[in-house]
Amino acid sequence: MGLATEHAPGVWELSERMEPTLREMGERSDIIRNMHKALKADGLERDPMTFHIHDGPPEAPVTGRIVDKYLSDELGENLTIVVDGIDGRTHHVAGIDPARVEDARIGSVVEIGPPDTTQRPSDRTIAAITEDGVYRPSRHLERAKFEGRVPGGDYEGYVDAHVRRLEALRRAGIAERIDAGQWRIPEDFESRAVAYDAGRNRQASVRVLSVLDLEKQIGADGATWLDRRLVSPDASDLAPAGFGHQMREALDQRREHHVEHGDATRQQNGRVFYRRNLLATLRDREVVRVGAEMAANKTLPFRAATDGETVSGKFTGTVQLTSGKFAIVEKSHEFTLVPWRPVIDRQLGREVMGVVQGGSVSWQLGRQRGLGL
Template identity: 80%
Template sequence: MAGEADGRFLDLRHEPGEPKRQFERTLRLRRLSKLGRMGLATEHAPGVWELNERLEPTLRELGERGDIIRNMQRSLAADGIERDPMTFRIHEGAPAMPVTGRVLDKYLANELGDNLTVVVDGIDGRTHHITNIDPMQLEDARIGSVIEIGRAEATARPSDRTIAAIAEDGIYRPSRHLEQAKFEGRVPGGDYEGHVDAHVRRLEALRRAGIAERIDADQWRIPEDFESRAAAYDAGRTRQASVRVLSAFDLEKQIGADGATWLDRRMIHGKTADFAPTGFGQQVREAMDRRREHHIAQGDATGSRDGRIFYRRSLLATLREREVARVGAEMAEGKALLFRTATDGETISGKFTGTRQLSSGKFAIVEKSHEFTLVPWRPVIDRELGREVAGIVQGGSVSWQLGRQRGLGL
């Protein structure tokens, strides 16, 4: 009909003599009546219709939405779940407000494989369909994993202002920046090389975005509108989702785990206000009740007559240490290496050989010739895989000192 319309108008007032064409006219009138109820066609006189200029793109969008809803329903059905389609939320890119829930499905959004779509059963009682996610962000998230998805934050970059200020005739030189930094003496800790290297890494990222140009090791071409383009680049990236894996394990595995789980962190800190009384929110509440019973049975908590629960002091740290000791002992048998627990305040060093997902979180494996240890993982260490690393264990985390020449703490 769109192809035959004259300036978007269709005149179907005259009934043709052939039965086949009469049938086609009847079908068209019925279809136009449907489009009219959808606001996509208008009848100006009996048999005279005007098609909305947004007819085809709107129908395509509705068709895509229908496909998305069917995909969401299949994802729920695969887990034996039913949800009211009225609770479905479809996001184009990162959601405006962070979404926390379990992964029901994740799949490639196109043939190029350059981004993923994830279906999340939220603690807010809604089912979320979120597109355009970097596959690396969901690398550790499996079906059933608990994640949080929000918008990546774009913060102001003082480094960009510094680069623009130091550049002469559109050329930024790291060597000149180093001289100026040493002369001014304002770099915390006196790590002047690390300070300049951080600016060079920023330029490298902007080079990939086509904003800066690397001429040689000591020269970068900086455009006149460098700061505004860099800010626009960061603002554009905020449309990308930022994913945090809160637990690589599903609720059932967390209930009986010997480590410090996501359920424990929520439970200990009393963060339950955002749990909906239906759907996954209700399932999390029930799982927390069972987790409390598990702690009481293990002697890690006691219940009073008035219903209050008292947990062992430093429960999260105790659980984390307990799980790390068990997993380390199991790994030692396969590695033929001695497992040693890292203590708080200790400086650990060795080769970073891989990672291990525990219910307490993700841990890095650091090996020496005769022993190895498990320490909390941070994204910054990934690029050091297979290399010698060093860091200080502090309060359940590690302050990595990467780069032997610079001693840069990250």
């Protein structure tokens, strides 16, 4: 192991790396033992040679089902997640923000990847407004009013949000405030802003692809993760063993489910064709069913929102469906279910308004919205 050197017969020098190395080996052994235990509890056996213990966020996205998750520290600030991957490997990833997986449970399908280092829309806007290295909020306000693209018409709040972003970057030494109405913006402003965010955000990015396990997705009436895989039939990332193999079997069973229920047809040559707009059809079907069930326990009737419709009312809560998480929006005489987005969580109990567009909602929340900052 290179942790001890014999200088003379019976005379040894121990490496200064001995203690941390042995401690790391002990921790690794504990991790492998816990991974075995979690897999066994789920009725699974995996070759330890396929175990991948990540020292930080994965360099490439890891997709699979959660077989274990537990607190990484005594303060409860971070989670460790064990993922049975579609790549045939079992991944151990520590340092996950609990808020990012609060809807996920054992069996849920997730994608864990590198930290999100995408450029903020606000930084692109600041760079575009800057003239001769100077950003002027007054100039920005004029242009925003001229273009008229600010949801809710809160132009002052829109510009103020960009100024708050510059305040944060000023403290990082990236932007400089000349006076109350002018900011000095460096030529490499955008790249430095991205680097600043990347340095602050060292946690892995997490997407919950399905709160349901594979077995429940096979017979579900909503739009599942399996359906999204079926309509984009690239299976090159599915390993022939482990969870990748189970995924292939589940896709076959889900395909048969659609054929049996008239949502797909099989030709004589064996090819399967799905109904047009399969995902939207399944989603709408589930929303109508769940809405009717909820109406039976409420004093309000349910009405399904249509694409292109403007919905408004009080945001009273959320409901988790197979097709995703939906917001409950109530009026005095009816309620509806619309796709949820994190941006409206702060509006719980308040009046909201948005436009339903292609399975999503463009919320018009004015100053509260944050406008992608």
